[in-house]
Amino acid sequence: MTTHIPGKQSKWVCYMRSNRAKELMQQGTPAIGASLAYGSPLCAGEVAQAGYDWVKLDLQHGAWGPDAFRSAVVSITQAGSIPMTRVLSNSFDQINRVLDDGVLGVVVPMVDTRQDAELAARATRYPPLGGRSNASPYLTRIHGDNYFKESNDQIFLAVQIESAEAVENAESILSVEGVDGCWIGPSDLALSMGLNISDMGNHPRHDEAVDHVLQMCKKLGKVPGYACGTEEMGRRRISEGFTFVNIGSDSSFVTSGAEKVISEFKE
Numbered sequence: 001m002t003t004h005i006p007g008k009q010s011k012w013v014c015y016m017r018s019n020r021a022k023e024l025m026q027q028g029t030p031a032i033g034a035s036l037a038y039g040s041p042l043c044a045g046e047v048a049q050a051g052y053d054w055v056k057l058d059l060q061h062g063a064w065g066p067d068a069f070r071s072a073v074v075s076i077t078q079a080g081s082i083p084m085t086r087v088l089s090n091s092f093d094q095i096n097r098v099l100d101d102g103v104l105g106v107v108v109p110m111v112d113t114r115q116d117a118e119l120a121a122r123a124t125r126y127p128p129l130g131g132r133s134n135a136s137p138y139l140t141r142i143h144g145d146n147y148f149k150e151s152n153d154q155i156f157l158a159v160q161i162e163s164a165e166a167v168e169n170a171e172s173i174l175s176v177e178g179v180d181g182c183w184i185g186p187s188d189l190a191l192s193m194g195l196n197i198s199d200m201g202n203h204p205r206h207d208e209a210v211d212h213v214l215q216m217c218k219k220l221g222k223v224p225g226y227a228c229g230t231e232e233m234g235r236r237r238i239s240e241g242f243t244f245v246n247i248g249s250d251s252s253f254v255t256s257g258a259e260k261v262i263s264e265f266k267e
Helices: 020-026 041-049 066-078 092-100 114-124 138-143 147-154 164-168 170-174 186-192 204-220 231-240 250-266
Strands: 002-005 011-014 031-036 054-058 082-086 105-108 156-161 181-184 244-249
Touching: 020 031, 020 082, 020 156, 031 041, 031 250, 041 054, 041 066, 041 250, 054 066, 054 105, 066 082, 066 138, 082 156, 092 105, 092 114, 092 138, 105 114, 114 156, 114 170, 138 147, 156 164, 156 170, 164 170, 164 186, 164 204, 170 181, 170 204, 181 204, 181 244, 186 204, 231 244, 244 250
Parallel strands: 031 054, 031 244, 054 082, 082 105, 105 156, 156 181
Antiparallel strands: 002 011
């Protein structure tokens, strides 16, 4: 959005674009995303153009270099989607860095306690809500000239609840101001509960843990998220009330696409 500011020297001001994915989720409408790990800005732009509400660049388990990461953020934004990332760890420096690179959503892994959640929230917001360091705009200008004023409201922070301890502390974690929601990591959650990865989504104890987190999100008005490995799981979690849901990844797109082509060709 732009507006003309009258004065001796006329100036057009570009107001910060809204985080449409965050708006959808806070309204209770699913925002569907994809997770990318291959480190390709071209792939990121194409996935965003496909119509995903958000595209997440995975720094925790992905192969993103700094230059490719920044190019991907621009590509996603230009395609009309919301750039997000999962950081390597709950580090103030890392979170500040990716925000300065222009992402509008941050997923923080392995948040087990309220203190962990407070650290993540402090890193994502400017004072007085947090302790994020202010710098020259650089890449954040792709979101508008008044980024500094609006970003505290537009940034989306999801903490990963992926351990038995985190499930027990879900209410205190999600009650932290600045935490907008969570993203359940089902495989690590299963392992922390003494289950197998194959038990995620089909074991009573795992299902109970997931439902407990979902109910805490509903109670506190926070966005419930789930890392879905398949379309089937995505449909299931959306039907249950999850709104921060990923369907697909660059690795799954490449693998399934390649297998389909060669299989049909050989037939």
